[in-house]
Amino acid sequence: MKKLLNTADSFVRDTMEGIEAAYGDRVGLLDGDYRVLVSRYPTRQDKVGVVTAGGSGHLPLFLGYVGQGLLDGCAVGEVFASPSAQKMADMIRACDRGRGVLCLYGNYNGDLFNFRMACDDVDLDDIETRQVLARDDVASAPPEEASRRRGVAGLVLAFKTAGAAAQEGLGLEEVAAVAQRTLDRTRTIGFALSPCVVPRVGEPTFSVGEDDIEVGMGIHGEAGIETRPMMSAHEVAQLAVETIEADMPLSEGEEVCVMVNGLGATPLEEQLIVYRSVHSLLSARGVGIVMPHVGEYATSMEMAGLSVTVLRLDDQLRGLLQAPAVSPFYTATSAGTSR
């Protein structure tokens, strides 16, 4: 499978240098280290830091949310691999302004292990940290084992609310509580139509049948709930809403944020067609949608497919979601998102 790159070994470095070349006035490498991106947007100096980390290959996740009203920093590893604890610790130190740092990331063993080490490390410098993990993928474990669930696209909405809370000047405990509440009220399910290629592997690391759709497949190709014959856009939307509602009931009159997230190769037209059905299904039962997100927010390189995320809002979360935020890859205004 063909990829537009120089060498597999320089894939992450070249990507990071591309980000710095394009957007170096707004974000930049920490001390020239291509493993850590930090915000250069103007910001208040008494702000709690909000950071993340994860494997490469998911742009705009994770790097694309370093910005204003979003993340202060992001450490990245190789494609689909965690960065080291050392890089995470460097980032946390750089993003602390004396009020502590929230580490907000997906529930994967490598990231969890390394972030714990990094937090222990910076504790020696009296930097206070909190860790909040995204476990929004309903397909990755049954409800009784929800703590095992993986973090996927829903994490982006927690970046948004926690980033806004930090921007407002809230303290570390409060910012962490906002992130946790956001994720407690967020569910995602993904659908994969084709695999992706890790540069160093050079061929698909898993397969999807020619006429099949994988329901609940993870963003690294982790097995999902089931394999089905290819479904229509409306059937995908129905199954997504049903699966999410079975795990997190929605009530008439309540408001949610919906994200339809393209995994990489799926055209925006198709994402909008699925959104159309999600919108009509939720509207029909009296659930309002605030600030829909339709586009590529968390990808798996050239994987075809999409995920559907629902976040149940309350007054505070709605306000934080709609607060202005900007990065080179994401914009939110009171009028909504804009890409």
Place this chain on the structure above:
Amino acid sequence: MKKLLNTADSFVRDTMEGIEAAYGDRVGLLDGDYRVLVSRYPTRQDKVGVVTAGGSGHLPLFLGYVGQGLLDGCAVGEVFASPSAQKMADMIRACDRGRGVLCLYGNYNGDLFNFRMACDDVDLDDIETRQVLARDDVASAPPEEASRRRGVAGLVLAFKTAGAAAQEGLGLEEVAAVAQRTLDRTRTIGFALSPCVVPRVGEPTFSVGEDDIEVGMGIHGEAGIETRPMMSAHEVAQLAVETIEADMPLSEGEEVCVMVNGLGATPLEEQLIVYRSVHSLLSARGVGIVMPHVGEYATSMEMAGLSVTVLRLDDQLRGLLQAPAVSPFYTATSAGTSR
């Protein structure tokens, strides 16, 4: 090839309904007609109208640039097919505020034929129009036949400058002149790695060899300059810059806008890796880059590949490019673009 849709016949309608469902507070269907999208952003009432039209299947082109400081309206046809003259005329009438309407679109026979009819039609109502065509694809004809060249991603930069000129209150002649000058100074070349699937056809309408890259292929799969064995990202950037410079020389000390545009299935990482090389090649010869655009701006559904566009700026065009603009799919601020 699998697509997330309901029926091929409802592909465009469903997409348009998805746009209205997601962004109906900012853009909307004209009188409920799914062939015409118009801006609902607040705007000055003495503004020249700027509109476009084209086939579906290229999102965010064309619909995604209906917004504020951008386009007032867009008519769309079926996938890769022109809308009718009637829909274009409806749109022009809706977007005229007494100061005339600029029709700004790509050089394709169907669009040209229909826009001419539409302009004749609205002339009966004393609506003044001007037509400016994008012919930025250097690979589609040699310099001596430049008038035959197709319009591709460079059109987006003309939407931006002409939209800003209209927003500033300039008259129809002046707005048309801005669009024309932008396009006179814009060149694009595309590279395709894989084909795309038109929903009603259901299989790829052209092919790209397993280990090949098509240099200069058009956004509907039109033949390009040559087929080459797969190239590295840096080689692609080199060939792009060389080809553009051979057609439009760049001078040390001048400033350009660069767009690296993903055609659909190519990951953002790879687009950034190509941008990195374009940036370093231009920087090395003393050409400055203003407001780089890296992302999907004009796609061919799930085609893999990308295009590189260079716009030679002058003081007026730089200012118009950097003027604030927003749509559900595009944001520009003085700090740069943001997706």
